[in-house]
Amino acid sequence: MAHDILHSPIGLNDDVIDAGGDSVRVTMVITRLSDAYSVDIDLWELPTQALPAGSWS
Structure with missing residues (x-):
């Protein structure tokens, strides 16, 4: 889903802004x-702010 909006692969540890995202695109995702x-x-x-993967649980 995120790939369709950001036009870039993104993983748990990736920064959305670095992947070409902005607040509007994040809201869409x-x-x-x-x-x-x-x-x-x-x-x-x-x-x-960035958190290590798994820290939300």
């Missing part, structure tokens, strides 16, 4: 994920 998996993802609760 979050919206598509929310719709596809029927979950509510609050953008304001996402971290504002």
